[in-house]
Each structure stands twice: as structure tokens, then as C-alpha cells.
Amino acid sequence: MTRPAFATWLSDTNDVTQTFLAAGQIPGLINLAGGLPDPVTWPVDDLSKLAAKAVANHPAEALAYAPIDGLPILRDLIAARFSVPGLTLTRDNVLITTGGMQALDLIGKALLEQGSLVATQSPAYLGAFDAWRPRLPRYRAMILEADDFDPVQTLAEAQFAYTVPNFSNPSGRLVSLAQRQALVGAAHRTGTWLVEDDPYGTLYYDGAPLPRMLTLSGQQGGHPYDGPVIYLGTLSKELAPGFRIGWVIAAPEMIAALVTAKQGSDMSTSGLCQRIAHDAISTGLTDRVLPGILDLYRTRRDALCAAMAAHLSDLFDWEVPSGGMFVWASARDSRLNTDDLLQVAMAHGVCVSPSSVFDPEGLNRRSIRVNFTLNDPETMIEGTRRLAVAAREVLSREV
Ligand SMILES: Cc1ncc(COP(=O)(O)O)c(C=O)c1O
Secondary structure (H helix, E strand, O other), X not given: OOOOOOOHHHHHOOOHHHHHHHHOOOOOOEEOXXXXXXXXXXXXXXXXXXXXXXXXXXXXXXXXXXOOOOOHHHHHHHHHHHOEOOEOOOHHHEEEEEHHHHHHHHHHHHHOOOOOEEEEEOOOOHHHHHHHHHHOOEEEEEOOOOOOOOHHHHHHHOOEEEEOOOOOOOOOOOOOHHHHHHHHHHHHHHOOEEEEEOOXXXXXXXXXXXXXXXXXXXXXXXXXXXXXXXXXXXXXXXXXXXXXXXXXEOOHHHHHHHHHHHHOOOOOOOHHXXXXXXXXXXXXXXXXXXXXXXXXXXXXXXXXHHHHHHHOOOOEEEOOOOEOOEEEEEEOOOOOOHHHHHHHHHHOOEEOEEHHHXXXXXXXXXXXEEEOOOOOHHHHHHHHHHHHHHHHHHHHHHO
8 A cells, every 4th residue: 555645745844843843852951942830820810711701702703613804803903903103003914823824834834835935034923934835935134234235136026025023033142223214115116025933022021122023114105004023923932822812903905915824724713712812912911911921031041141141151152032931142153063963962861952943945054043032041041051062062073
């Protein structure tokens, strides 16, 4: 018996995300690889009450199939929350998705043909590559800080541009105001869609938040909003990832295309989770938990960077990120291949993300992404110590 072959793109994928999620199950392994929030930040009692109330008081919303585009009350709430002077949003600008991850998948479904060009920050989020891999696109790296980066030419040639302006996953970088303005200007000039993926937009530890590209774009006209930015938000880092609640804010024309794509995907996002999300935002729960999350993660960022300074400063260079969940560190010695490092580090009981998975060509083997939100300081100190031992072992083999 010969079974039909699996689709070709499957042979060109990787199981890194599965490995990282499974790493949590390996006893004694210190997981500095994932992008996971610490469960202590979840307001469990408040959420239990909201969940019970959602089922008891709103069974028609919570337990029926929800509308494909989302519960109108939640779409209205998101529209109001993101409307600012110069940017008017209505529910026609909003689609509720099953996590930010589904939004990436739907954008691929709606915009990509085989061989389409995606311009992306580099390095970029592994999950976006995963979402778009079945569509077989091509990628072009946008090095925003390069002197010769030409946003108009880059966007003109692409089907869309993909950015994570706030504390990018994996690099932790903040896209500057000037770079945001340049990208938005180029998107308006060329008409090319500009994806602003923003799961870390609330996680600023130092300084005031920069304006969203969505807001900058709204200031260029169109009320309600009908510009080129496709903004992606999520409750995963602000409240809890288990709800799988995300949202897209975009021109009504784009929302309509994504709704058609979603119809054949999951038909609707859980009404129960949407109702809980609505109540968590509208009763101020998300605003109340945020200061505690920021304090915890700021302390942990500082603890990780201090531990890295103690154990890794002769092996890696990095910048302290001003928000988000990750430190991006690049090996000082070009012989330190970080794919090899991951294997050796796992044997030493610590796991980090190698740079190759954040490069569409898989060529960058010199950096690592280190997470600081999941573990307490003592665990991170031990994790960086183990990582240093592993890095020296890899280098000793190269001599
Ligand atoms: C840049 C980026 N986009 C999207 C997501 C997806 O998040 P979720 O599906 O949990 O909303 C993540 C998750 O870590 C991310 O880092």
C-alpha cells in the first residue's frame, strides 16, 4: 500500500516551536527558549468569575457559534480602544481572530500566491514563516537602520511588508519613530500593505510608548480608517495566551477579505473567550494587571542581563531591550555555530532559540534569542552559567 504523499511544503518546515513547547516537560531543563508569560501574572480568580458569568448571563454569545468576524460588542470595544485623535475606527475596521497567529495565517491566505514577495524585518518571527510557508512566498530582508534602505522601492516590489515595531520577536528591537514614519509614508505612496504585528506593544519597561504605525497612518486621512496598515493585536501577553483572542484592525476592504479567509479556517473564534475578553477589558481588569506584569518583567530583564554580563560577556554581545520578552545575543567568535550550541546546551540542561529559525534562508547561525519572562532570577543565573559551559564546549571542538 502506498499512501499519497504529504504536501511539499511540509518537507521544508521545522519542529522548533514544538520542541520549545515540549521543553517545559523535560525535568530539570531550564527553558530560556520560548516566549512564554509567567503563569503568576494571570488573574485566575477574576477570570474564573468572568468565565462563570459569561456562561450564566450570556449563553447565546458564549455557547453558540459566534459571527465569523467576532462578537459585535468586542469589535466595538477594540475599535474604541484604538481610536485616538486623528484615527477613527468602527467595528468594520475590526476582525476578532483566534490569537495573533491566526491573523498571520489569514493574511497569507488572503494575499499570497506562490512566489509572492514579502518584505520583512530581519531576523523575524518564526511563527510568521510557519504561517506563510504553505503559500511558498519569497522573502526580502528589510534592514531598517541600513543607510541604503529604501522603503518606497522595497514596498513597491512586495505584496506586503511585515514588521514587529515594538520589541521585535526575536531581536527585542524597537523600531524608531523616524523608521515608523518612513514605512508608513512608503505604504501610503505605494499602496502596499504594511503589517504591524504588535503582541508586545504594552510591554514597555523604560520610557513612553512610541506611536503605532496604525495611528501615524490614520493621521494621513480616511475616516473611518481605510489606509494600508494591517494592525495585529492579541491578549496573549497582556492577559493570558490560553484565551487565543487576537484582533486585526485594517481597512474594511481588508477585513472583508480576511473574514472570507477565516470562514474556511475555524468559522468563528470561541464566543466564550470573546465574552471573557470583552468583560476583562471593559471592567478594567487588563489595565489593573498590567503594572504588576511590567514590574515583574522589568526586574527579570535586569536579572537576565546581569547574569549574562557575569557569565557570557566574553562569548556574546547584546543590547539591553527596553521592553518585550527577549534579549538577542550574537556570538563574538564566528566559529560559535548556535545550531550546534542548542544541541550541546540541551545536554547541559538549558535551552535557547538559535538564530537560524528566524531567518527565512536559515543561514544566520551566529545569534541566540534568550527569554526573560518565564523564569525567576536564580533559574536564569543557572541557565546562563550552563549556556556558557556549553558555548565553551562547542568552541573547544572547533580548535
Ligand atoms: C511577533 C509575534 N506575533 C504573533 C504572535 C502570536 O501570538 P498569539 O497567537 O498568542 O496571539 C507571537 C507570539 O509569541 C509573536 O511573538
